[in-house]
Amino acid sequence: MSNIKQELLSKIESKELVVGVIGLGYVGLPLAVEKANVGYKVIGFDVLPEKVKLVNEGHNYIGDVVDEELAELVSKGVLRATDNFEEVASCDFIAIAVPTPLDEYQQPDISYVEKSTKDVAKYLKKGSIVVLESTTYPGTTEELMLPLLEEGSGLKCGEDFFLAFSPERVDPGNKIYKTKNTPKVVGGVGDDSTEVAAALYRNVLEGEVFTVSSPKIAEMEKILENTYRNVNIGLINEFALIANKMGINIWEVVDAAKTKPYGFQAFYPGPGIGGHCIPLDPFYLTWKAKEYDSHMRIIEASGSVNDFMPEWVIERSMKILSKNFKKALNGAKVLLLGVAYKNDIDDLRDSPALVVYDYFNKEGADLSYYDGYNPSFKYGDVEINSLKEITPEVISSYDLVVITTNHSNVDYQMVVDNAKYVFDTKYATKDVKNNKDNIELL
Numbered sequence: 441m442s443n444i445k446q447e448l449l450s451k452i453e454s455k456e457l458v459v460g461v462i463g464l465g466y467v468g469l470p471l472a473v474e475k476a477n478v479g480y481k482v483i484g485f486d487v488l489p490e491k492v493k494l495v496n497e498g499h500n501y502i503g504d505v506v507d508e509e510l511a512e513l514v515s516k517g518v519l520r521a522t523d524n525f526e527e528v529a530s531c532d533f534i535a536i537a538v539p540t541p542l543d544e545y546q547q548p549d550i551s552y553v554e555k556s557t558k559d560v561a562k563y564l565k566k567g568s569i570v571v572l573e574s575t576t577y578p579g580t581t582e583e584l585m586l587p588l589l590e591e592g593s594g595l596k597c598g599e600d601f602f603l604a605f606s607p608e609r610v611d612p613g614n615k616i617y618k619t620k621n622t623p624k625v626v627g628g629v630g631d632d633s634t635e636v637a638a639a640l641y642r643n644v645l646e647g648e649v650f651t652v653s654s655p656k657i658a659e660m661e662k663i664l665e666n667t668y669r670n671v672n673i674g675l676i677n678e679f680a681l682i683a684n685k686m687g688i689n690i691w692e693v694v695d696a697a698k699t700k701p702y703g704f705q706a707f708y709p710g711p712g713i714g715g716h717c718i719p720l721d722p723f724y725l726t727w728k729a730k731e732y733d734s735h736m737r738i739i740e741a742s743g744s745v746n747d748f749m750p751e752w753v754i755e756r757s758m759k760i761l762s763k764n765f766k767k768a769l770n771g772a773k774v775l776l777l778g779v780a781y782k783n784d785i786d787d788l789r790d791s792p793a794l795v796v797y798d799y800f801n802k803e804g805a806d807l808s809y810y811d812g813y814n815p816s817f818k819y820g821d822v823e824i825n826s827l828k829e830i831t832p833e834v835i836s837s838y839d840l841v842v843i844t845t846n847h848s849n850v851d852y853q854m855v856v857d858n859a860k861y862v863f864d865t866k867y868a869t870k871d872v873k874n875n876k877d878n879i880e881l882l
């Protein structure tokens with residue numbers, strides 16, 4: 441057994457290992473906390489000084505992290521943050537969890553992974569391991585990171601340091617599955633890299649650690665997971681479009697279909713798809729596929745259905761106003777309920793509700809929103825503020841209330857009882873008693 445592997449494995453076992461987490465966002469901060477919780481010394485790195493400051497003051501800013509837990513780890517000195525990458529030199533295990541967005545042409549923007557890898561390479565010490573956790577196209581670890589790390593550090597992978605890919609699967613807001621108890625997949629550059637990375641995760645997590653034969657397998661399986669969601673949402677959105685034309689309640693259809701105990705998983709339609717993962721990740725693969733003269737036809741088709749959904753919300757809203765009130769959308773008072781991309785979280789990234797907001801605004805609607813999780817958001821350079829509260833008087837003052845996120849902290853019975861009309865794109869009104877016949881579902 442190589443010396444550096446042996447050393448790392450015994451540091452993992454004895455908890456002497458120093459862990460560096462690069463990127464302290466929705467993924468990185470919970471990762472840092474979990475590792476510190478089991479006794480490793482953790483240094484978090486971020487380019488945003490305000491995040492570094494918050495962590496060092498013990499202030500939490502991520503929904504899935506417990507405030508008191510973070511504060512205690514910081515006060516005990518086991519977790520701290522910095523924007524000084526020289527400190528990478530004291531880390532044995534470096535996890536990278538930086539953003540992997542798309543650019544304006546829907547192409548992968550891999551610049552965050554590239555920059556952070558170069559920063560790590562400068563200070564990488566012999567006998568350490570680097571693990572990428574960001575979602576990305578198959579090939580990133582070996583084709584992009586490996587040469588950057590070797591050139592930048594002068595060290596050799598497999599002899600002087602190890603390198604692996606292990607995708608993060610956190611589902612923000614999920615009450616049952618957190619970073620700690622979600623199974624983890626690991627694929628290293630060579631068996632030693634896989635073994636060391638898997639050993640660390642087995643020490644930290646309760647979920648199964650499943651090893652695969654290469655980083656590419658791990659990279660592609662993560663894209664497969666997210667593509668599976670993306671195309672199934674695209675499929676049900678397409679069903680929703682035709683069901684509406686046929687006068688069929690799609691939500692009742694899904695509720696009926698999901699009684700089948702095998703071979704069917706329920707997905708739900710909505711005003712589009714959002715978040716930093718599901719709308720973007722499949723397009724990392726469509727981009728890479730072009731290198732192989734291939735098109736990912738199902739991903740493209742699903743993307744076009746999902747991207748159409750916000751337009752459909754506007755079209756339906758126009759029809760509702762015209763049919764029921766002989767009103768145009770231009771000048772109508774419209775209230776959007778919820779701007780987060782999913783229920784009970786504060787994450788606005790790629791939220792379809794914001795696309796809907798933009799379309800309504802461009803059509804000249806007199807627009808407001810209410811979202812108890814998101815008191816404000818930036819619309820271009822303008823700060824838009826949520827209504828402070830929604831009372832019967834407030835609700836009744838709008839021509840149309842559009843439910844764009846099904847947050848559970850809204851009294852939907854009150855909304856329906858007082859609204860002139862409700863367009864529910866999320867089936868939030870499922871359990872509401874409606875005597876006024878003033879609801880339309882997506």
Ligand SMILES: NC(=O)c1ccc[n+]([C@@H]2O[C@H](COP(=O)([O-])OP(=O)(O)OC[C@H]3O[C@@H](n4cnc5c(N)ncnc54)[C@H](O)[C@@H]3O)[C@@H](O)[C@H]2O)c1
Pocket residue numbers: 462463464465466467468485486487488491537538539540552555556573574575576608609610611612716717
């Ligand atoms: N959010 C999720 O639900 C989720 C789930 C699974 C996987 N992922 C993947 O995890 C990765 C990170 O996502 P996220 O949601 O945590 O993003 P995020 O934007 O919440 O956090 C990323 C952090 O990295 C920091 N950062 C950017 N460049 C940096 C650099 N060069 N060095 C150090 N820090 C840097 C940012 O300031 C930010 O704090 C993405 O690839 C994403 O696809 C996200």
